[in-house]
Amino acid sequence: MTDPAAPDGFYSSPALDFAPRPGEILRRRTVSTPHLHGASRAWQLVYATRTAFSAPIPASGIMITPHTAEFARRSPVLVYCTAFHGLGGRCAPSQLLAGEGSEPETRFIATALERGWTVAVPDDPGLGMTGLGPHQFLAGRAAAHAVLDLARAVRALSELDSAQAPCAVWGYADGGRAAVWAAEQQPRYAPELDLRGVAAGAVVADPGALVAEIDGGRWAGLGLAGLVGLSRAYAHLPVGHILTDDGHRTVQQAQELDAAALLATYRNQPLGRWCERPDPWNDPLWRYVLANETSGRVAPQVPVHLYHGTEDALVPVAMGRGLFAEYRSLGVAVSWREYATSHTGTAAEGAADAITSLASYLQHRPNIITRPAPPSPQTT
Structure with missing residues (x-):
């Protein structure tokens, strides 16, 4: 079997x-x-x-x-x-x-x-x-x-x-x-x-505007997922510099989860919990990444x-x-x-x-x- x-x-x-x-x-x-x-x-x-x-x-x-x-x-x-x-x-x-x-x-x-x-x-x-x-x-x-x-x-x-x-x-x-x-x-x-x-x-x-909008709320897991996904896509850039040690461990765990698990696990948890600054999307390197991902x-x-x-x-x-x-x-x-x-x-x-x-x-x-x-x- x-x-x-x-x-x-x-x-x-x-x-x-x-x-x-x-x-x-x-x-x-x-x-x-x-x-x-x-x-x-x-x-x-x-x-x-x-x-x-x-x-x-x-x-x-x-x-x-x-x-x-x-x-x-x-x-x-x-x-x-x-x-x-x-x-x-x-x-x-x-x-x-x-x-x-x-x-x-x-x-x-x-x-x-x-x-x-x-x-x-x-x-x-x-x-x-x-x-x-x-x-x-x-x-x-x-x-x-x-x-x-x-x-x-x-x-x-x-x-x-x-x-x-x-x-x-x-x-x-x-x-x-x-x-x-x-x-x-x-x-x-x-x-x-x-x-x-x-x-x-x-x-x-x-995506940059959306991440800021949902951060710390019921959809916060999607913000973390965006950080993980874009870090993978832009792996040639040092985008992981904003993460704390706990942040690196969290990213490792999150990248194995489906959407339901991400939303349940990280509900109401702001990205700043795992980053060196409370607003990681305003980091200069991440501003570049997110601007590059704008449609239209x-x-x-x-x-x-x-x-x-x-x-x-x-x-x-x-x-x-x-x-x-x-x-x-x-x-x-x-x-x-x-x-x-x-x-x-x-x-x-x-x-x-x-x-x-x-x-x-x-x-x-x-x-x-x-x-x-x-x-x-x-x-x-």
């Missing part, structure tokens, strides 16, 4: 000495998704991607085809980005969607499958793969690369006729952040993808649908309104919808409009004005 607590060899990290192409499939296996309504065949994938600073790294995800036979091949591809699942542990979406089907966002994925779309769900960078953690939470460029490279991997899967398939991206909360970063990075990082549009709800557009500085070349709840107690609606205004000022084809409900309520209530927007985007190729860009090592 297989020990459920034993490491899964499929998710062991392969050596990338050969510098694989971003999106290249390194490992794959078929899996069952019996609890996912509308699903047909599914594959767990390990594929090549890049960190925020262009280093090759393996990532994992899952790809699911719709049950409707006429759409099983040549169907549009939706990359669905889940909300924050944790820094470590067995909480990767590609694992939760298979077997017992305990992924909390299953209903949104099922809705897309019912549309006849192929759905690809990336695990967050550093999550799922053995030995690569913790998850690089809040690192926008790394998340964008994982999203776009999974779309590339789907195009390369031999069982599908998806090489020319149009694609879209959808996400909420941290998943919404990954979605807009993918839209911003796509023209330079993955220009060959036929990206048609993006839907993103409750986007964490300014680059114009997506595809339509974007943003939505947010006016009663959102986690991500203030003003943050979403600000991103909408930034995109409008950049000339992006952006739409906006508010819902008079909470963070969780908006995820459910806004799904129908998000799907409708995505369906419209997938039917029409956007009128893109191509802007020349200098060569980038990320696209080689």
Whole structure:
């Protein structure tokens, strides 16, 4: 009998000495998704991607085809980005969607499958793969690369006729952040993808402002998770200088926890408890890191649908309104919808409009004005 607590060899990290192409499939296996309504065949994938600073790294995800036979091949591809699942542990979406089907966002994925779309769900960078953690939470460029490279991997899967398939991206909360970063990075990082549009709800557009807002409250565990995730993403910088000895021990413990454990363990505990100063986000080095993680500085070349709840107690609606205004000022084809409900309520209530927007985007190729860009090592 297989020990459920034993490491899964499929998710062991392969050596990338050969510098694989971003999106290249390194490992794959078929899996069952019996609890996912509308699903047909599914594959767990390990594929090549890049960190925020262009280093090759393996990532994992899952790809699911719709049950409707006429759409099983040549169907549009939706990359669905889940909300924050944790820094470590067995909480990767590609694992939760298979077997017992305990992924909390299953209903949104099922809705897309019912549309006849192929759905690809990336695990967050550093999550799922053995030995690569913790998850690089809040690192926008790394998340964008994982999203776009999974779309590339789907195009390369031999069982599908998806090489020319149009694609879209959808996400909420941290998943919404990954979605807009993918839209911003796509023209330079993955220009060959036929990206048609993006839907993103409750986007964490300014992590620095959010961390200061939630510090010491019920969501304080997410602030600590952001410190851990960005420390991993910016490991080439001495970002750990702000931590006390107790802080280093706390970080070591936190990087093994899923979202529920992080929120329960560190509720109402300010970051200053583990740092040399009470406001670590105001440290000059961390100000640089957090400023570098602000969305809305680059114009997506595809339509974007943003939505947010006016009663959102986690991500203030003003943050979403600000991103909408930034995109409008950049000339992006952006739409906006508010819902008079909470963070969780908006995820459910806004799904129908998000799907409708995505369906419209997938039917029409956007009128893109191509802007020349200098060569980038990320696209080689």
